[in-house]
Amino acid sequence: MHTFLQIVEICDNFPYPDSSAEFSNVVPLTLNKTKIGILLPSTIDILREYNSRLDPAPLEISEKNVTFSAHITNFQERTEAMKQLFDTLRSEKKFAALEGWRNELYPVYGDINHPFNVAFVMERAATPILGIPTFGVHLNGYVKTPEGVIKMWIAKRASTKPTWPGKLDNTIAGGITYGFSINETIVKEAMEEANVSADISSTAVPTSAITYFTVTKFGLQPETQYIYDLEFPVDVRPKPLDDEVECFYLWDTDEVKKNLLEGNFKPNCALVVIDFFIRHSIITPDKEPDYIEILTRIHRRLEFPNPKMI
Amino acid sequence: MHTFLQIVEICDNFPYPDSSAEFSNVVPLTLNKTKIGILLPSTIDILREYNSRLDPAPLEISEKNVTFSAHITNFQERTEAMKQLFDTLRSEKKFAALEGWRNELYPVYGDINHPFNVAFVMERAATPILGIPTFGVHLNGYVKTPEGVIKMWIAKRASTKPTWPGKLDNTIAGGITYGFSINETIVKEAMEEANVSADISSTAVPTSAITYFTVTKFGLQPETQYIYDLEFPVDVRPKPLDDEVECFYLWDTDEVKKNLLEGNFKPNCALVVIDFFIRHSIITPDKEPDYIEILTRIHRRLEFPNPKMI
Incomplete structure (x- = not known):
């Protein structure tokens, strides 16, 4: 009981920040300086390798922050970049989460210029990888x-x-x-x-x-x-x-x-x-x-x- | 509207810590390493001056923490130390809050050895001075x-x-x-x-x-x-x-x-x-x-x- x-x-x-240092090394995923997700360092390593294969690279990745590259500016472009990313990582079996692929699009919030504050949409099963609410x-x-x-x-x-x-x-x-x-x-x-x-x-x-x-x-x-x-x-x-x-x-x-x-x-x-x-x-x-x-x-x-x- | x-x-x-640096210089009031209140730097200056007049001093005051001195160990001793402190500061008109003195004792929580987790009691009007919940x-x-x-x-x-x-x-x-x-x-x-x-x-x-x-x-x-x-x-x-x-x-x-x-x-x-x-x-x-x-x-x-x- x-x-x-x-x-x-x-x-x-x-963990809450005042109760444990565990997960204190997570890194924010941001859009126009707003935090829209949260990433484990192990995820960033995989994103960095994926990013290095593409020109132009879809993401800007630093020690303290991950965000979309400057050429990706709107709902459609963000959605397409995420689709390519997770279609690739799924076929390469990089994440256990993607084995539960659902073919269901979830909204990611944080763009007040789009209805309902939606910034882009992405596969539901991939949301835990980016710490998307x-x-x-x-x-x-x-x-x-x-x-x-x-x-x-x-x-x-x-x-x-x-x-x-x-x-x-x-x-x-x-x-x-x-x-x-x-x-x-x-x-x-x-x-x-x-x-x-x-x-x-x-x-x-x-x-x-x-x-x-x-x-x-x-x-x-x-x-x-x-x-x-x-x-x-x-x-x-x-x-x-x-x-x-x-x-x-x-x-x-x-x-x-x-x-x-x-x-x-x-x-x-x-x-x-x-x-x-x-x-x-x-x-x-x-x-x-x-x-x-x-x-x-x-x-x-x-x-x-x-x-x-x- | x-x-x-x-x-x-x-x-x-x-302010929430992620939204503003204002009040980021507050200092915890602790009891056995548990935070039981929160102090503005301006309050600590007054407490330090008060503390310097007494031997033994009732408080241990550092840059990062305020707590009771080691000789103050239980409900009665903490309650008495707080009573002396605020009776004095009230008569010296150190805090506007004490002009609203209510003669009403409020419990301060944080001692699991006392019923209801009460650590001591103190005048209600003084609680905002120590940031007591x-x-x-x-x-x-x-x-x-x-x-x-x-x-x-x-x-x-x-x-x-x-x-x-x-x-x-x-x-x-x-x-x-x-x-x-x-x-x-x-x-x-x-x-x-x-x-x-x-x-x-x-x-x-x-x-x-x-x-x-x-x-x-x-x-x-x-x-x-x-x-x-x-x-x-x-x-x-x-x-x-x-x-x-x-x-x-x-x-x-x-x-x-x-x-x-x-x-x-x-x-x-x-x-x-x-x-x-x-x-x-x-x-x-x-x-x-x-x-x-x-x-x-x-x-x-x-x-x-x-x-x-x-």
Whole structure:
């Protein structure tokens, strides 16, 4: 059994500058002096070798900074440079992260001259290599009994999923792909993952967002999840539709809490549940000694540009 | 008119290390190597002069650190040393902050060998001089119409209050004095400020906390406010009882929002309302471009010890 704070620390595991010198040698990826990503020194070595093969070279690489070369000036040129870079590194098998290639374009933010503050788009699987912040949406589906007691719809991930097979998940969740709004992402994922129609999923209400910074074997992942709550009608049940979800459980909050503290949730989904527990007075400051630290950790300041008007 | 983010920035106005070098010359106040406060260089000059008059000197002061001298080892000795220090500096009129002396003892956290992690107690008005984090509780009183529309009870501070006279305030709010729990503080303040009985105020539910770092003319104020929501019965109205509050308004959220963006709220109370607006889907990520930055700013990581089990 873990504490709630330990569960948070499993996900928000990039060290804070005042607590550890580990990762103090990371280098920013910048665009017009704005930090849009963060790079491990080992990644820079690979980028430098790639860069040396091309004329003109697409990147300017120094000890303290990596950025696009001066001839790469706009959305299309940045997008094309990134496509060439990762198509090449993928074929050369330079990064384990690229073995999970998804053919899904993610926006990278930091150009206020482009709609939504998007600077370019790139393959989703490559984002941890450049420490690019990513954005998704997670939805807590729940029912309220006539007595006002909350039960939560919890998904169990399919045992065949490449990431976190068999772990518990929020009712509906997904990354926000380029071109989709938050609301469109919810409606799409609700149908694909849980067979929930748009007239139900569109009643979800935004209640929060969480931010955290995860280090994985694939790289650096500063992540933001917009959080929505959806009170399900009692006669509507989420049902697996694609092969992402094995089944859905309708659990009282004690059962959810037990599974959460046993580490049975996918780590970032656990944070979404903890945020729900705090907002719904299931985790309370008179009982939880780490209440404040949990709240600040799940709202970590990430120092990167955010989307403008998704 | 301000934006929500500008309203946040009025309160959370201590610069972040990556955004400004201002205040980069502050020095930590430590206890057993844990940072429990933060000092301006101008304060250290005054402390050094005071320290030189006493034998043994109560403080160890270096360029990089201020801490208690080795002969001061426990709660009582630290409390007594602080009392002598601020009684003296008050009589010598060294700090404007001490003109607002309140005769109210605040706990300073950071000694895990003492209940609640309290290291010592000190006069509330002196806490900004040492940059000591303080803790309070703010309560959003609201009613829900039969159609489910929220109206909020907003207090107007008396024009005779020494701080923020005439500004708008949350329904009930107060600092957590030494020896009081959060729940006891709510019940006490609810009666004193709003004439709300314990059988009503004890139905308040904890839903959040905010953390922020304010610079004022009095010094440095890293603050934490536990947030409670209280749905008032429709036949119960908060009423001014002491001379702290001029009156209470029952406003729909449009009226609250208008006053908030006009800057009519006491700054930290505005943050409590913004947190309420986010949790109740009045501020939403599809309409508010600064949604993520607001959430991270009002949950700022303060790098100080927190209470354990209030």
